[in-house]
Amino acid sequence: LLGLTAYRVHHTKDSNYGQAPDYNKTHFYVDSIIVELLVTSILSFLISLWFLSAILGRVGRGPLGKYATEHLSLFIIWTMFLVGSAITTHKWRHLKYCRGSSKQCRILETIKAFAWICWILTTFLILASLANMTRRKHGWGGPVHGRDDAAAYPDTRSAAYPETRTVQPAT
Numbered sequence: 001l002l003g004l005t006a007y008r009v010h011h012t013k014d015s016n017y018g019q020a021p022d023y024n025k026t027h028f029y030v031d032s033i034i035v036e037l038l039v040t041s042i043l044s045f046l047i048s049l050w051f052l053s054a055i056l057g058r059v060g061r062g063p064l065g066k067y068a069t070e071h072l073s074l075f076i077i078w079t080m081f082l083v084g085s086a087i088t089t090h091k092w093r094h095l096k097y098c099r100g101s102s103k104q105c106r107i108l109e110t111i112k113a114f115a116w117i118c119w120i121l122t123t124f125l126i127l128a129s130l131a132n133m134t135r136r137k138h139g140w141g142g143p144v145h146g147r148d149d150a151a152a153y154p155d156t157r158s159a160a161y162p163e164t165r166t167v168q169p170a171t
Contacts, residue, residue: 001114002045005038008107033087037115040080044118047073067133068140074126081119088112 098105
């Protein structure tokens with residue numbers, strides 16, 4: 001979706017179709033919903049890089065390593081994909097007549113499809129994260145990697161020492 005939307009913005013900016021009505025080269029026509037999908041794709045890529053490194057690196061401390069941050073960011077991306085997909089589908093719902101003849105029609109149809117696919121994948125990510133959170137019995141403040149820290153850091157306040165025996169010398 002990132003590459004398709006970037007191509008569409010580049011195409012509308014560089015073509016005669018993309019020029020402003022007064023043909024002043026300072027203002028260009030770009031589909032705002034395509035730009036929104038481009039921004040959503042970039043944002044989701046950056047957020048996924050952060051959480052991938054947080055999960056693999058077992059970052060669970062600090063505000064960016066918690067389930068609440070993960071779910072908030074996934075909800076924002078989910079909403080942005082939903083809005084972008086719905087408006088794109090509404091705006092270009094009748095493109096079936098030009099699929100075979102125009103490259104731009106095929107690009108727009110593909111952008112519509114991938115926008116909905118990204119929204120569905122984000123929905124599955126939210127559900128999988130919720131399932132992991134409930135399975136591990138963590139709250140919103142639990143570590144995003146989902147593992148227990150108790151196994152890695154034993155409680156030292158209740159450490160029991162083994163009994164010491166003194167050996168009596170044989171007489």
